Amino acid sequence: QKEVEQNSGPLSVPEGAIASLNCTYSDRGSQSFFWYRQYSGKSPELIMFIYSNGDKEDGRFTAQLNKASQYVSLLIRDSQPSDSATYLCAVQAGTALIFGKGTTLSVSS
Amino acid sequence: DVKVTQSSRYLVKRTGEKVFLECVQDMDHENMFWYRQDPGLGLRLIYFSYDVKMKEKGDIPEGYSVSREKKERFSLILESASTNQTSMYLCASRKTRALTDTQYFGPGTRLTVL
Numbered sequence: 039q040k041e042v043e044q045n046s047g048p049l050s051v052p053e054g055a056i057a058s059l060n061c062t063y064s065d066r067g068s069q070s071f072f073w074y075r076q077y078s079g080k081s082p083e084l085i086m087f088i089y090s091n092g093d094k095e096d097g098r099f100t101a102q103l104n105k106a107s108q109y110v111s112l113l114i115r116d117s118q119p120s121d122s123a124t125y126l127c128a129v130q131a132g133t134a135l136i137f138g139k140g141t142t143l144s145v146s147s
Numbered sequence: 148d149v150k151v152t153q154s155s156r157y158l159v160k161r162t163g164e165k166v167f168l169e170c171v172q173d174m175d176h177e178n179m180f181w182y183r184q185d186p187g188l189g190l191r192l193i194y195f196s197y198d199v200k201m202k203e204k205g206d207i208p209e210g211y212s213v214s215r216e217k218k219e220r221f222s223l224i225l226e227s228a229s230t231n232q233t234s235m236y237l238c239a240s241r242k243t244r245a246l247t248d249t250q251y252f253g254p255g256t257r258l259t260v261l
Contacts, residue, residue, distance in 0.1 A: 039206070069246055070246040070247075072249075072250070080254075080255075081237055081252040081253060081254050081255050082190075082237075082252050083252070084249050084250070084251075087246075087247065087249070089246045089247070126189075126190065128250075130244070130246070132244070133178055133195060133197050133203070133244045134178075134180060134192050134195050134205065135180075135241075135250050136192070137182075137189055137190040138189060139187070139188065139189030140189055
């Protein structure tokens with residue numbers, strides 16, 4: 039079975055710091071990777087996707103992909119208390135996305 | 148903006164009842180999905196559909212069935228609800244399986260089976 043692994047956390051960072059969230063996946067053939075943010079009691083919302091090796095930046099967020107190591111990460115620069123949420127890594131497996139269990143991030147002011 | 152709606156935010160049912168969860172998307176997406184989300188277990192795929200009347204089992208289809216009679220609507224059916232089906236149910240849709248297509252989620256239905 040295809041698996042997506044994330045450290046459950048919680049990951050605690052002070053306001054203004056860089057938060058680093060990591061994800062590994064088992065299917066070497068996976069081609070597309072997504073990061074979702076989920077606030078407590080809400081549904082997941084897409085932050086960004088990446089499908090090429092290297093870095094992709096969008097505002098304070100940077101996704102990094104290393105297909106050889108089967109590793110994808112999300113960096114959040116200048117972390118804010120409003121970034122406190124659970125971050126879900128997802129990998130495309132055929133038609134569906136397979137999700138990791140999520141990492142809970144807590145940003146303290 | 149893509150909109151995915153679910154028929155109920157909260158639902159309470161009794162063991163043995165037949166339960167219907169409805170999902171509607173308004174952006175002509177080909178693919179629709181049902182997940183359940185439980186603490187410590189994350190999001191798990193129950194069923195998905197890639198076209199009208201077409202369906203595929205996900206990772207945990209036991210105890211569930213689905214129906215997709217129209218492109219915009221995807222229903223999840225619990226034939227005989229059990230307490231272990233108490234969960235948050237999330238519907239999602241995605242235009243195609245292209246690498247850059249985003250999967251959008253509905254607001255979720257919190258189902259409690261007593």
